[in-house]
Amino acid sequence: MRTLSCTVGLLLSVSIYCCIAMPQGVKQMSPVSCCFEFFTGRVPSKQIVSVMETHSSCGAKAFVVTTAKRRKICVGHYVNWAQEAFKKQNVIEG
Known part of the structure; x- marks a missing residue:
């Protein structure tokens, strides 16, 4: 159960980071x-x-x-x- 919680937490953190970083990267490229x-x-x-x-x-x-x-x-x-x-x-x- 603890491994599942850590995995979900890590995936959520990566997803949030990507959502924040993506618009800035697109803005610089376009x-x-x-x-x-x-x-x-x-x-x-x-x-x-x-x-x-x-x-x-x-x-x-x-x-x-x-x-x-x-x-x-x-x-x-x-x-x-x-x-x-x-x-x-x-x-x-x-």
Whole structure:
């Protein structure tokens, strides 16, 4: 009976650990933000808070531009103003 209790307790502990660890592992493996629709206009540089590249596993290379109003906008990787904003941000930070 004691062996059965220990075995059940061990299995329960492992199951709980897996349930806690699994979402964190999946979160790290999956792309944080991929773009599927792209903004075709221009965001004024004064309104840009940050510019990030999409994850390398995303289907399309793009930038995610965050505005002063906390809006996240997808912009194609080839768009000149987005490239310049990204370079400017990385020169200041780097």
